[in-house]
Amino acid sequence: MIDGRPIAMDGRLVQTILVRDLTTAGHNLLASMEQADVWNQLKRVLTPAEVASLSLKQLSALILELSERAIRKKLGLD
Numbered sequence: 001m002i003d004g005r006p007i008a009m010d011g012r013l014v015q016t017i018l019v020r021d022l023t024t025a026g027h028n029l030l031a032s033m034e035q036a037d038v039w040n041q042l043k044r045v046l047t048p049a050e051v052a053s054l055s056l057k058q059l060s061a062l063i064l065e066l067s068e069r070a071i072r073k074k075l076g077l078d
Helices: 024-033 036-045 048-053 056-074
Strands: 003-009 012-021
Touching: 024 036, 024 056, 036 056
Parallel strands: none
Antiparallel strands: 003 012
């Protein structure tokens, strides 16, 4: 993420971030997450708490790996 900020409501911090701009890596991550089979596989294996405990770097690496595997499988390379 290049630019973002927490959103506050009624003086309380909400667990939401308004993202204004992304790096190329951020765009690549979101594109990989948009693949239904990748996102569904991630949700099937990890609980929301486990996903939340991962660093962004770890989550990115995991999603990109799942995405690559899905593409290779569709192309018959695995």
